[in-house]
Amino acid sequence: MAKVITQELLDRFELELLTGDSGVHREIHTSDISRPGVEMTGYFKFYPKERLQVLGKTEVSYLNELTQEQLRERMDNLCTDVTPGIVVTRGLDVPQELVDAAEAGGVPLMSSPYKTTRVISRLTNFLETKFAPFTAIHGVLVDLYGIGVMITGNSGVGKSETALELVKRGHRLVADDSVEIRQEDYDTLIGNSPPLIEHLLEIRGLGIINVMTLFGAGSVRSHKRITMVINLELWNEEKQYDRVGLDEETMRIMDVELPKSTIPVRPGRNLAVIIEVAAMNLRLKRMGINAAEEFSERLTNVIETGEDQPPSPEDRSED
Known part of the structure; x- marks a missing residue:
């Protein structure tokens, strides 16, 4: 306290x-x-x-x-x-x-x-x-399109490197390595960086860099409301990952439930772009547009009525 x-x-x-x-x-x-x-x-x-x-x-x-x-x-x-x-x-x-x-x-x-x-x-x-309740979590906090995205995962999975790519794409860094979180309301979490490491990123093989010095004052911000959590984990061939998006996972921090997505990491995946899309997709969901639910409704309609079936080879040959 x-x-x-x-x-x-x-x-x-x-x-x-x-x-x-x-x-x-x-x-x-x-x-x-x-x-x-x-x-x-x-x-x-x-x-x-x-x-x-x-x-x-x-x-x-x-x-x-x-x-x-x-x-x-x-x-x-x-x-x-x-x-x-x-x-x-x-x-x-x-x-x-x-x-x-x-x-x-x-x-x-x-x-x-x-x-x-x-x-x-x-x-x-x-x-x-x-006097707000306070905690600290190992991760990275970035402001993407006005959405506070906290990136978590085991050490060495690529959180800081992903944050660096996001900053290069015009987004803003809030905290790296340690995110201090306070609960200002019953459903509001505000994250910021510890003063000692504010504006700093640690990149393995490169060392510590000052994001504000390299990319300008517009690349950082002091605090941000946390809206969603992206968890990075190494790709596990034996694990079944969500491929449609109907399953909504959450993460509880103090008294607040946050939407959470787990993204498997393996060579060739552009994590920065995937996280950008995840943030934009969350905004669409809050506007009432859910692509996964729309697909599920279309699929149900096809199964029940047989409508919207793709044209047969005979139909295509007649065209």
């Missing part, structure tokens, strides 16, 4: 620190953000004190209607020893009682000039990305 501290929010989101600088290194442990509305009325029984607190126009307006004694009591309860920070939006004037309570409790009190919904949206997206 990644660690996020309040100081990162100050640096990234142009927040102004009003007080509580002693608590800027407090850790944030959840992406959930709280708008303490019911707490403003004095009900703190289920107060999520471990969350980042955001006060908007509604909350601040309500605070201004409280008596000084009520305000002081509720702000003391709001500013606990584990609260990572309080953000006041719209550049609103902050009640002095809140400033005093935050300073006494060491809670970072921050101000943002932007609207509440925008602040919450940006903070939530940032924290969800940081």
Whole structure:
């Protein structure tokens, strides 16, 4: 699990620190953000004190209607020893009682000039990305026609060489050898390269090459959503490979099922072209065009009705 501290929010989101600088290194442990509305009325029984607190126009307006004694009591309860920070939006004037309570409790009190919904949206997206489930897989990730294709297979099967050919054909490299994957949503996987080997390809017999230096900035990208998996394996004469495309194989990564195709490797096969076609065929399937199903329907129709039979030799001789 990644660690996020309040100081990162100050640096990234142009927040102004009003007080509580002693608590800027407090850790944030959840992406959930709280708008303490019911707490403003004095009900703190289920107060999520471990969350980042955001006060908007509604909350601040309500605070201004409280008596000084009520305000002081509720702000003391709001500013606990584990609260990572309080953000006041719209550049609103902050009640002095809140400033005093935050300073006494060491809670970072921050101000943002932007609207509440925008602040919450940006903070939530940032924290969800940081706390997203994470894993790493040995493989290559390439952007083909806007589709993130992860190429897997045993070491030495030709993943990096295939990626190099794809880059030469105008596609973009995301990661080689190790793909870091985070699950940003229940069905979304984002892959990127470890910083140490970003933009680098290892080609056996040649060594390490810098793809961006050789082919330009348009040949790489920092991250990409993973849409499908291509598994390369050495050709096995005893194994039956799918020749029609009706069988749909999947690969599960964390909580997401991805379509997977297994491509046998042997001399003479142009793997780059095959993977290109696999990516384009996936796009067609998502548009409702499935060549394998169309062929199966034609075949079924021929078997059941006898129509669409090829012309006999006698018919061809008459023509």
